[in-house]
Amino acid sequence: MxxxxxxxxxxxxxxxxxxxxxxxxxxxxxxxxxxIGAGTASALDGDSDTYTVSSGDTLSTIAEEQGIEGGWQKLYEDNRSVIGDDPDLLSIGQKLSLDGAGDTGTSTGDNSTGTxxxxxxxxxxxxxxxxxxxxxxxxxxxxxxxxxxxxxxxxxxxxxxxxxxxxxxxxxxxxxxxxxxxxxxxxxxxxxxxxxxxxxxxxxxxxxxxxxxxxxxxxxxxxxxxxxxxxxxxxxxxxxxxxxxxxxxxxxxxxxxxxxxxxxx
The missing domain is CATH 2.70.70.10 (Glucose Permease (Domain IIA))
Structure with a gap:
């Protein structure tokens, strides 16, 4: 440069x-x-302790919007088996626990974007x-x-x-x-x-x-x-x-x- x-x-x-x-x-x-375009809005489930991932979401924005103590790292720790090994690869429809009670869904698996x-x-x-x-x-x-x-x-x-x-x-x-x-x-x-x-x-x-x-x-x-x-x-x-x-x-x-x-x- x-x-x-x-x-x-x-x-x-x-x-x-x-x-x-x-x-x-x-x-x-x-x-x-x-x-460059924009994602759609996300929303809490009827159960306020559970959050459903929507287009454009990241762990940092979810943690900030929902006031998660410990930030995105705590949110990831509580939902790692749902998200997978890469905290950046969220899938639309994943359900995340917001109260630290553990995983609320099943891991989507590979989460890879391709070779x-x-x-x-x-x-x-x-x-x-x-x-x-x-x-x-x-x-x-x-x-x-x-x-x-x-x-x-x-x-x-x-x-x-x-x-x-x-x-x-x-x-x-x-x-x-x-x-x-x-x-x-x-x-x-x-x-x-x-x-x-x-x-x-x-x-x-x-x-x-x-x-x-x-x-x-x-x-x-x-x-x-x-x-x-x-x-x-x-x-x-x-x-x-x-x-x-x-x-x-x-x-x-x-x-x-x-x-x-x-x-x-």
Missing amino acids: TSAVGRHRAPRPRHTTRRLVSRVSATGATLALPV TTGTQASYSSSTEETAPSAVLPVSGGILTAGFQDSGDIWSNGHTGQDFAVPTGTTVRAATGGTVVSAGWDNAFGYEVVIKHDDGEYTQYAHLSQIDVSPGATVGTGDRIALSGATGNVTGPHLHFEVRTTPDYGSAVDPLDWLRDRGVET
């Missing part, structure tokens, strides 16, 4: 004919971003290890360009890790923190930068939609955006970067950062 000092190729002007829509962010600010090629990121399913303190920023992404990879499009080497995912894939905060920037950044396209309690920063770039605004507080695994192909790219993907400052030029290896927090890649 490049900037004036070389992140990608020289930035291309944005198309002014793209249809835009005003979207209210988590903190009430309004951002004009490309329309992929290349190296695919995954979660550890071990219950004997310490629980991870971070999550992958996208689910099911294939690792493509890595940290410090060389190539014609990176004059100073690649500064993050790319996850090949379709446009519209949920992008999550790798760990909790405060949003310090959310908007357009030239070759990076639409991006979000989050400051974490340890003083480090994560960047999420080439987004098609931003769901947070500067100053917002986010939790580990909270949805912050949707992936896309904005800025200078050769195809849809998420560029995930870890920095020691909020600015370009202070990147560290993002896969090492994730592994240090218990996340398998």
Whole structure:
């Protein structure tokens, strides 16, 4: 990726004919971003302790809307045999327990989205290890360009890790923190930068939609955006970067950062 000092190729002007829509962010600010579609609303069952998954749901949004103490991690722990090994792969119609009483349905089984090629990121399913303190920023992404990879499009080497995912894939905060920037950044396209309690920063770039605004507080695994192909790219993907400052030029290896927090890649 490049900037004036070389992140990608020289930035291309944005198309002014793209249809835009005003979207209210988590903190009430309004951002004009490309329309990519929307899911249907979810609802509680007649039994208020049970929730039926609908289109567009994620564990983080359900936990937030239903006030689950312990957040999406507790919701996942209580419903793991229903959801399966990947907390991002929910199926429409699954019934989730909201009161911590255990599973309320039968696991849908494999939950896989099909066979992929290349190296695919995954979660550890071990219950004997310490629980991870971070999550992958996208689910099911294939690792493509890595940290410090060389190539014609990176004059100073690649500064993050790319996850090949379709446009519209949920992008999550790798760990909790405060949003310090959310908007357009030239070759990076639409991006979000989050400051974490340890003083480090994560960047999420080439987004098609931003769901947070500067100053917002986010939790580990909270949805912050949707992936896309904005800025200078050769195809849809998420560029995930870890920095020691909020600015370009202070990147560290993002896969090492994730592994240090218990996340398998």
